[in-house]
Amino acid sequence: MKQLLDFLPILLFFGAYKMYDIYVATGVIMAATVVQMAILYKMEGRLQMIHKVTLGLVLGFGALTLLLHDERFIKIKPTILYAAMGLALAIGLWAFKKNFLRMMLGNALALPEQVWRNLTVAWVAYTFFMAAVNAFVAYYYTTDQWVNFKLWGYVFPIVFLVAQGFYIAKHLPKDEEKDNA
Structure with a gap:
C-alpha cells in the first residue's frame, strides 16, 4: 500500500501531462502530493523530514512553474531534492560524524556500523x-x-x-542469532 502511495503522484502527473x-x-502533482502527505500523516502520526522537504519543494517549485508559466522550475525540482538529500547525508557522515540514514532506519534494521556507513556512502553517490x-x-x-524519463526513470x-x-x-542477523539475543 505504502509503495503505491509513493508512486501515485508521479503516475497522476504523467497521466495529466x-x-x-x-x-x-504540475497542479495535479501538487494536489496529489498534499493528499499523499495527509495520508502518510494519518497512517504514521507524523511526517519524516524527507516528506516535509519533498512537500515544500513540490509546492514551491510547482507554484513558481504555474505563476511564471515556466516549466523549468518543475523540471529542476528533482535535481534540487536529490542534491539536498546527498548533501545532508554527506555532511552528516563526514562533517558531523552522524549517520542520518542509520538514525532514520536503525530501529527497523540491526546492521553493523560499517554496513550503515557503506549504505550511506552508496546513498550519497546515488x-x-x-x-x-x-x-x-x-x-x-x-x-x-x-516527463517520459520521470516515469520510466523509476528503473534507477x-x-x-x-x-541495496x-x-x-x-x-542481517540470522534467525538463531536473534533467538540468542
Whole structure:
C-alpha cells in the first residue's frame, strides 16, 4: 500500500501531462502530493523530514512553474531534492560524524556500523547521480522526453533499492542469532 502511495503522484502527473500539458500536470502533482502527505500523516502520526522537504519543494517549485508559466522550475525540482538529500547525508557522515540514514532506519534494521556507513556512502553517490541525470535530461531534452524519463526513470531507484536489499540481506542477523539475543 505504502509503495503505491509513493508512486501515485508521479503516475497522476504523467497521466495529466499526457492528457493536458505540463501546467495541468504540475497542479495535479501538487494536489496529489498534499493528499499523499495527509495520508502518510494519518497512517504514521507524523511526517519524516524527507516528506516535509519533498512537500515544500513540490509546492514551491510547482507554484513558481504555474505563476511564471515556466516549466523549468518543475523540471529542476528533482535535481534540487536529490542534491539536498546527498548533501545532508554527506555532511552528516563526514562533517558531523552522524549517520542520518542509520538514525532514520536503525530501529527497523540491526546492521553493523560499517554496513550503515557503506549504505550511506552508496546513498550519497546515488542521490548525486540522480541529481546529475535529472539536470541533464531537464536541460538537454524536451519536456515530453523529460516527463517520459520521470516515469520510466523509476528503473534507477528500483535497481538501486534491489541491489541495496541484497547487500543488506548478507548482513542481517540470522534467525538463531536473534533467538540468542
